[in-house]
Each structure stands twice: as structure tokens, then as C-alpha cells.
Amino acid sequence: MTPTGRIHSVESFGTVDGPGIRFVTFLQGCPMRCLFCHNPDTWNPAAPVRYEMTPQELLSETLRYRSFIRKGGVTLTGGEPLLQAAFAREYFRLCKEAGLHTALDTSGAVFTEEALGVLDFTDLVLLDVKTADDAFHKSYTGMERKNNRLFLDHLQSVGKPVWIRHVLVPGLTDIPERLEGLAGYLSGYSCIERVEILPYHTMGVYKYAELGLRYPLEGIGPESALKAEEVREAFRKRLGVEVV
Numbered sequence: 001m002t003p004t005g006r007i008h009s010v011e012s013f014g015t016v017d018g019p020g021i022r023f024v025t026f027l028q029g030c031p032m033r034c035l036f037c038h039n040p041d042t043w044n045p046a047a048p049v050r051y052e053m054t055p056q057e058l059l060s061e062t063l064r065y066r067s068f069i070r071k072g073g074v075t076l077t078g079g080e081p082l083l084q085a086a087f088a089r090e091y092f093r094l095c096k097e098a099g100l101h102t103a104l105d106t107s108g109a110v111f112t113e114e115a116l117g118v119l120d121f122t123d124l125v126l127l128d129v130k131t132a133d134d135a136f137h138k139s140y141t142g143m144e145r146k147n148n149r150l151f152l153d154h155l156q157s158v159g160k161p162v163w164i165r166h167v168l169v170p171g172l173t174d175i176p177e178r179l180e181g182l183a184g185y186l187s188g189y190s191c192i193e194r195v196e197i198l199p200y201h202t203m204g205v206y207k208y209a210e211l212g213l214r215y216p217l218e219g220i221g222p223e224s225a226l227k228a229e230e231v232r233e234a235f236r237k238r239l240g241v242e243v244v
């Protein structure tokens, strides 16, 4: 049976989720509860969505933008796209048939055979590493760190190119011991081509109010651009890969 995707939203000219201009699809549902999340409206897998589409239907929509994304590609993100692994795999399979570059933006929280099957048709993984601090991970994201580690280990073992994404939150993940721990951890993986250091922002706060949820990082302001640049420079020196 053809899997139907539950799609929160799409962005036809994405420029921040992988190389070049991309057709970005946000899938509904996420098992994590990161304190800094600016998309809490993607959490509930059963929430009403804008689109329900088959992979073929999403491909047809994608191909309307073919001339723009020719040198970029497509990205699946969320929420957590691997909660809808069968749909994601088939969409990427069709995209590869159509000659498009595929990027999967994931938290690595879903470590199942079905989820790993999506990698068969994935050119690049954008892997969020929230923190390398095991003890802190659960309270920070709502989940243990284990699957995220296993996911990166798997990517390393199959030689899949990876871009790491890490959000810097003032007082939580921008403190020296956690940054040191993260850099040390990442230095063990040759599959990592690039690291993105993303300063925390508060643009999603209004969504919590709309959903009737308490904002967990109340009182913490945005990360400074200067701090983010300092961290990027330190990671560049330490890891020897592109850091942006």
C-alpha cells in the first residue's frame, strides 16, 4: 500500500536545510521535546495537517520547482521525518529517480530498521546533536541520548556524508565543558563534512502560547552572534571541517 505522508508545511525555496536552493518538506510528528524547540506545532503526530499526500503527489509538487532546485535538491525535515519512514523512503526513491539530491534532517531519535532504510536513497544527513552530555540529554530533549549516538555510529559505518547541527543556548549548551565534550565527541567521526552552530532564538515563543503550552526557556534570551562565532572558530580549529 502506498504510504501517505502527513505534512505540516512545505517551503519551495529553502536555503538553510542543505546545499543550494531546496524544496523542503516538514513532516508532522516528533518524539522529542527539546526545550529550545521553535516548532512545537509539529510535535503531535495526530494534529491536523495542511496536506496529506502520497510520495508521488509530493514529487509532482516538488517538480513544479525543478528549475530552481536543479543545483540544490529536496530536504525532509519536521518534526522528525523518520516517524514517517515508509513515506520518506519512497519519496526519496522517487526524487533520486528524478535526478534530485536528497537531504534528511533528523534528530536520530528513531533508530529502527525501517528508519535506516530511508538512508538507501539519502545523499546527505543533517543530524541534530543536541548535546553530548548524557546526563543532561534527557532533561534537555525529553529522550535519552542513546539513539542519537547509534544513528551517528551507523552513518559512520556506512560512510554517509553528515552535516551536524547544534543549537547554542545561553547557559545550557554554550558553556565550556559541554562545548568541549561535544567537540571531543564529534572529532571521532570522519563522516562529518560540516558543522552548523545555530544560535538559539526566541521566534517560536508565540507558538507555545497558541498551543496553550508553557514556554520552557522563559527568561533566556537569544544567543549572541559573537558567542556563536567564537564557538565556530574553536570548532574549526578542533575538527578541521567546515563550520558555519
Ligand code: SF4
Residues within 6 Å of the ligand: 030, 031, 032, 033, 034, 036, 037, 038, 039, 040, 042, 078, 079, 080, 107
Ligand atoms: S527534534 Fe526538532 S522538532 Fe523535535 S522537539 Fe527537538 S527541535 Fe523540536
